[in-house]
Amino acid sequence: MAITKAPLFTSRRAEAEPSAAAEGTSVALDLRGVQKTYDTPGRPQVEAIRHLDFSIRRGELVCVVGPSGAGKTTLLRSIAGLLDLTGGEVVLDGNVVTGPPEGMAVVFQEYGRSLFPWMTVRQNVELPLKEKGLDKATRREKVNRALEEVGLTEAAEQHPWQLSGGMQQRVAIARAVAYEPSVLLMDEPFAAVDAQTRAELEDLVRSLWKHLGVTVLFVTHDIDEAVYLGERVIVLSNRPTVLMEDVDVDLPAERDQLTTRSLARFGELRGHVYSLIQRAKRGDRPDAPLPASKGE
């Protein structure tokens, strides 16, 4: 990995807390000048991520929003160790990520294609646990619990392709949950589920996050969802991506679909993130001179 050059663009956060301080125990994930340009032979270069610098504390639930094509998936795959970075580094628990790190689970955006069609739902959820070396009884128990949590007990012996899109999505979530990761990355996991199920799954993510103490990075295009779920919302600019703003969500820790969403503060935050996204879509970027007022 190349030595990080002086970053061109720095987020406010990174200025306040230089990456060097991130070595402390409280930081789970630290992105240092992450840069990614796709250079596929025979195709034009695509500069997906220009510069990203932020860190996530252990046990934090952070949402990432940004315009379509902003490089959210690219960011997630970089953190998951599935991409070679063009510059900078991702540090997880003090170790530079060079490949898929231990104790990390990813729910991919193309969830349907992330399930093994030759296996039943149960086998899909169980496979990573086999790799962990768990015995049969433990595996069975964990699989059953995970399937119960996402409401798929009935579908355990079916194949993924026999299920609806929303159910497939829940299988992918159950697989990640059963794995008991310390870091959970989710890429627009609820894009294909109906509103009702979506609300339930959002609460499931919140409760799992609380119970397991897992660090969650949650990519979504839904602003409401980001504010409702996250303790922070990272807003990305349009491509080539830099950090628009790192919004602190100062809502009560105990959240509820009805009450939280009707809080005045919820509306404010939502409006703020919304305007950021609108600006990002227009091509308004922090590297261009920022308007004097921050927010609306």
Add this chain to the structure above:
Amino acid sequence: MTRFLKATGYAVGLPAILLTAWWFGSANSTNTFWPPLSTIIETFPTTWTWDRIVADVFPSLARLGIGFGIAVVVGIVLGTAIGLSPTLRALSEPVLEFFRAVPPPVLVPIIALFAGYTGWLGKIVTIALGCLWPILLNTVEGVRGLEPTLTDTAKSYRLSPWRRLVFVVLPGTSPRIFTGARQALSIGVILMVISELFGANRGLGAAIVQFQRSFAIPQMWTGVIVLGLIGVLLAALFKVVENRMLAWYLGQRQIDRGE
């Protein structure tokens, strides 16, 4: 049930028509090369006695089985290795293209030089080599065409290379492997016959040629029928195995097509 009857009807219909046409078309034939079907059927039991089946049919089938089996194993092993390794692929691509272009029967005289052609070895090598290419090439393509999201999933859960191979790569490639194996099987049957045409031999193909050379024409025809029946049987057997092993794939495809 009616569906089953209908399917059976379609499957049996055309052969029945053809047989009837053959039966009546050849009924009064005096042409020695086109004996009446009734004559052919009469000679059947006396020609294909148990002794002849043991002496000619079984060895042919055994050689086909061994040759095809070797091709399946070698094809899958090599194909997976080449499919997974870009280096191996770059190295082997021109060679594979070359051998793909060589018609398998051409190999016979060459193999005869090295392995001789009276024993089993040369014949098995011929069948195995002929069957190898479709399986090998399809396996390579299958491995390369694996859904990237599945590969990423396997990587992100840190599956060991062994688990990845057994639970991800091989099952994911199996539809293509079956495509290759089906092509290989028909090539194998052809090579089973051709490999027996050189030198003095026993075997199904050899028997047919023997009959032809001794002007035992109705017997020759019975041999052709036996060969055809074996082909049908092997195809049916193949289908049974495929339906079992690719049940997930066939089911998924059916749903994708909308039932």
